[in-house]
Amino acid sequence: MKKPRVLILADDCNPDWPSLPVVGYKYALSLAKFCDVTIATHVRNWENIEKDPQSAGIDFEYVDNEYIARPIHRFSTWLRGSGNAAWSTAMILRYPSYLAFEWEVWKRFKGALNNGEYDLVHRITPMSPTMPSYIAGKSPVPFVIGPLNGNLEWPQQFRAEQVREKERARALRIFYRYLPYSAATFKKASLILSSFAHTARDIPKSERAKSINFPEVGFDPKLFGCSDRTPAFGGPAPYNFVFIGRLVPVKVSEVALRAFCESAILSKHRFHVIGDGPEMERLRAIVQKNGRSENVVFHGWVEQRTVGEWLQKMDGFVFPSIRELGAGVVIEAMAAGCVPFVTNYGAPGHLVSNNRGYRIELGTIDEMVQRYREAMEDAVKNPEQLQTKAEAARAYADPCFAWDRKAALTVPYYEDLIEGRQITDRQDFT
Template sequence: MTRRRVLVIAEAANPEWVSVPLVGWSLARALAQVADVHLVTQIRNREAILRTGLVEGQDFTALDSETLARPLWRLSSLLSGGQGRGWTIQQALATISYPYFEHLVWKNFGSAICNGAFDVVHRVTPLSPVQQSPIAAKCRRAGVPFVLGPINGGVPWPKGFEAEMKQENEWLSRLRGLSRVLPGRRNTLLSNAILAGSHQAIRNIPARHQERVIYLPENAVDLERFWRQADHDPARSGGVLRACFIGRLVPLKGVDMLIAAAEPLLAAGRMELDIIGEGPVLPMLQEQARHLGSTVRFHGWKKHEEVQDIAAGCTVLAFPSIREFGGGVVLEAMALGLCPVVIDYAGPAELVTPDTGYAVPIGNRSEVVAGLRTALLHCADNSEEVEQKGLAARARVQALFTWKNKAEQVREVYEWVCGARTDRPNPMSVNNFDLQPRGRCCRTHT
């Protein structure tokens, strides 16, 4: 099959960071296995990429947009209050700086694109759907297919969590509808293909563009890092439910609700909880769990491999985030054979099926705590069922959510936009696994 020549635009692509930069890097490197890829990224990623052995000018180009990016990043940090807060504020200010980055991309690669040096131009990051891509219209005029995404975001704050929204300094999220009138949005959405990372992202795209939308969650797993046998033998754990939480300790992650929900099991010695991560609410959580003694362990920040070592000794990932776009940590835990317990809202709930885990219905705080308690009690009482769901979770990741598979899924999109296939790809329906929405069928047992 023809190897397409692809210019991958990933402003955030860094092998030494996490979250969006790691997604950008991982997808770009995976695509290099199925296409002739040249990566264009921001100068801040240059040194980390060089340390991987890639050759600057041959494999990648790092563009310096710091003249505008740096002061706006400082301003966004000031306005958002730091400590990972104010995500919407950061994205809003990035809408000012990012077009300058694409201006530099066109300045450096516009002639090559127009002269047919690339079969496809693909913007991988930013993942935010509000970031416009001026290059999309220029590629269209040049007759070169432009692929956008995966894009993700735009998840409304759930009702009943206004206090958490205030603590996260997310007041600007109330005005997210204004993104629909941003200059350049229409031209960006006229991309030849739009990869949408969630069904919420799909719903935010106008109907006239839906024929070019393809559902493809942005996260995946490197099996060399996460494919290992976890210790799930209930006999060795004395029948105690071992659960873990992995992530930033901020209000929206809901760890306080998790501790409250698990308290009866923890106090009775039927459950142990490992909390991996750091953040501004850590002292509050430690105080909340103080009376529970060693049944709740706070590990702080850990390197990826250390996180894996702790999680591999658990049977359940308890991830009660109330507003999550993607949920990469859920896939990583599933790859280790853990059974996920998530909130049935946005990204993580789309990754978990009834066969692979439990999704707690969204509601107000007391309803979520009650739902989590029901799910955890069920897990403690049904260790064999949990074990089977963990095994099914690993199989699901292997079938759909490896970076190798992700690259093949995107390659199908390249073939479609280049005219080599007539049917629109459906990458999330393969190997008898189906990620299409099933309503709220992942409910916990009652």
């Protein structure tokens, strides 16, 4: 069969911006290796895409909806008071500008779609199931949406952190189904890729037969491989633990630092903090209060492309975040051979099942501090377990989550749709 001809919608698609933009970019680039693609993305991504050598030879179409996106972004930033908080508010306000993006794409490509120049349309970003698609109801060819990710509730024990994250607007989320184009998005979609059980529950029951489990996270083997591993794993050197992420309330990084700093057993080892944010001052105070300034190092932000180098040097990735929809950094740690210590809630708990790391049960902050401390102490006292878990983590990440592998797993679904065959779930991500 000839290569599928795919129009990819990727509003968020940027090699230098972390989280969703880089995920969208990596997935789109890998799909281009297996399909004839045109990637429609926002004009804001132009500079970073064009200077990246990996984008050479790929057809990017830059769409300009700044006439509405710019004023809404300014208003959203003012209302939220920060770019690192009130994500539900940001998503609500983004609705009109995203519809304008798809409207501009439709104006540009409706002729080509109606003339049969593409076999299907695949919207890979945005990934929120609350963001409707205008094109889903217009496309004359099969429409694929996802991987979607969303619908993870705030744990009851962390309502204070929800307030600090300015997430009061989350209560309005239930009304997204009444937005224009929302019902048609799922009804008209030929295939829905959804991430993890929490997202699958958000798909309308009438459309779940078209939904398959397909997590959105992935990793670049060139950046997160294991070839340069230098961990202690029971050797004479101190163990090195690391937290990587935004220092914001939802990540509850204080749990990781308190667990490390309050342990006499861990006093011979080291903890690294990579990231920055409003919690920095509180974290430094925790370290100083416990007299562990020589054991804890704050590195601030590092470039995305260097995160893999850090993970290859670390023995354990300690990530107590309590509301992770996808947790791409967890897969990156697993691929790099760095054993994850995660909260058993949402995506991290799913990824780290089956002895692929340490899963710490959700509880109050004090309860989680104790549980994370016990897990890290167990790791340094039983290094053979650390090695076993690292090997299990790599064995899970490599065949399922390398970007090219994920793209290759996507193509058979495209072929089924193009040939009119019934869709069946072809890959087990458990």
